[in-house]
Amino acid sequence: MTITSKQPNVGTTIFTVMSQLAAETGAFNLSQGFPNYNCSPKLIELVNHYMQKGMNQYAPMAGIMPLREILAQKTADLYHIHYHPNDEITIVSGCTEAIYATMAAILHKGDEVIVFEPAYDSYVPSIELNGGKPVFVTLTAENDFSIDWSVVKSKITKHTKAIMLTTPHNPTGKCLTQEDLAQLAEVVRDTDILIVSDEVYEHIIFDNRLHLSPASHPELKQRTFLCGSFGKTFHTTGWKLGYCLAPVELTAEFRKTHQWITFASPTPMQYAFADFMKEPDNYLSVRNFYEEKRNKFINWLKGSRFTLTPAEGSFFQMVSYNQITDESDYELAVRWTKEIGVASIPISVFYHEKYDNKILRFCFAKDDEMLEKAAERLCRL
Ligand SMILES: Cc1ncc(COP(=O)(O)O)c(C=O)c1O
Known part of the structure; x- marks a missing residue:
């Protein structure tokens, strides 16, 4: 065959x-991109604890509530961005799933998504498999891999459905600045363009920089799917656990596709992270x-x-x-x-x-x- x-x-x-x-x-x-050292023994103990306790069946489709609550609190404390754990936070099987489920939720045949290159390898297949078309903006060493927003503007058409962003960025290590967010807001103002923001390295950011999610910009939050991961922060890339934070209307559509991709993500790990994250130093x-x-x-x-x-x-x-x-x-x-x-x-x-x-x-x-x-x-x- x-x-x-x-x-x-x-x-x-x-x-x-x-x-x-x-x-x-x-x-x-x-x-x-993964560590050659182990995660905290405490995390392993916690997973073991919850497995022994019988937390081995399906988690709720959107993730266990204590984990959604602690994510809501962390996002509010660190970035002053507010999401409701009920209907704006979804736990998924890694950021890769968050991006795929977002593309599956938002794209109709022929829709265009702006992708900055160099780009993490899952973006383009996630767009194309869902009927979309990547429109590339090429960043190079010559310009220090920074974004020329006038080029982005020139690529916007009536078919543009979304802009895919990564901050901090793999492979360049660059981070979005306030000026980038201001320019992005200008580009999408008066349009229905959505933003898909990959922030798996949010806690791995140097020289006293602030992590700047597009969702931290008042004009951009309403149109942003913030896709994150526990893998990079806690040295647990093999557990494949991540999340998507998005306003209620966007989350409603996101959950429809998430439920057909994995439905729910591993239960004992979710309980372990919910406990482990009570101590902010564990991620800071x-x-x-x-x-x-x-x-x-x-x-x-x-x-x-x-x-x-x-x-x-x-x-x-x-x-x-x-x-x-x-x-x-x-x-x-x-x-x-x-x-x-x-x-x-x-x-x-x-x-x-x-x-x-x-x-x-x-x-x-x-x-x-x-x-x-x-x-x-x-x-x-
Ligand atoms: C930019 C970026 N996004 C997403 C991922 C994958 O995240 P996850 O393992 O949570 O699916 C990686 C892993 O290397 C990455 O570098």
Whole structure:
């Protein structure tokens, strides 16, 4: 039997390729975006506790109420954004599901979604599988990956349904500024354009920056789906738990699609997070934890020929190898994994036309020993 592929151009992702190559060659794997250390033992104890207590059946479709309540409180305390746990907060199976369920809820055939490149790899398939069309705005190293809002404005048509945003951004590590939000508000004013905001790295943000969700802007909140994750903040990417915060009318439509995708997300983990988040330090401390790692990694790279701008957020550091070679970033990432034993991600894979900035992305969510040894090898180049 054969079926006509709905995604004929989708093959094995670079993340699988690089991780496999790293495993085969014994290279330090600084490619994929997950920690090589464990989450808090307290969290594991809590999951165990709730499993023993019998919390092993379906959770409510929108998530357990204590977790929705603590998310509402955290969002109000930190960002002064208010969502009602009843009908504006939904727990889902990871931010990837939040984005997919949003696209499934909002897109009709032919609708356009503005996507900034480099873009996280799930955005475009989520749009296309739901009948939408990505309209790309290309950000490059030349402009420091910042957004020219006049270009965004020029891409708006009568078919534009949404703008997809990421802050802090993967792979660039850039964060939206107040000025970005003001310009965004101007672009969408007097339109029905929605905003889908991926904020999985909200707590991993450096140098005393404030995390600025589009939902924190008074004009933008009403049109924003704020998609988040517990995975990056709590070193639990494998638990695949996330959430979507959105005004009541948007949440009503979001829940309709969420219920056909997963219906509900794992129960014991939800109870564990609801307890664990009662102590704000459990999510606030991750900022310093990663800032230290970023600083150490950059410091260890000081003797190298790479050039870089320190990441503003996320756990990725981009480095330019312009002064070492003019090879393509893809070939180079593969070659260096094999030859020097350090795996990275070429950022051309985040562009639909594989735009090559001569930049590699290193994930610094790794133990210090691995980061130091990897940097030592990179300094020899
Ligand atoms: C920008 C971005 N969004 C979403 C995700 C996935 O989040 P989750 O595991 O909660 O689905 C990742 C993971 O790497 C990411 O970098």
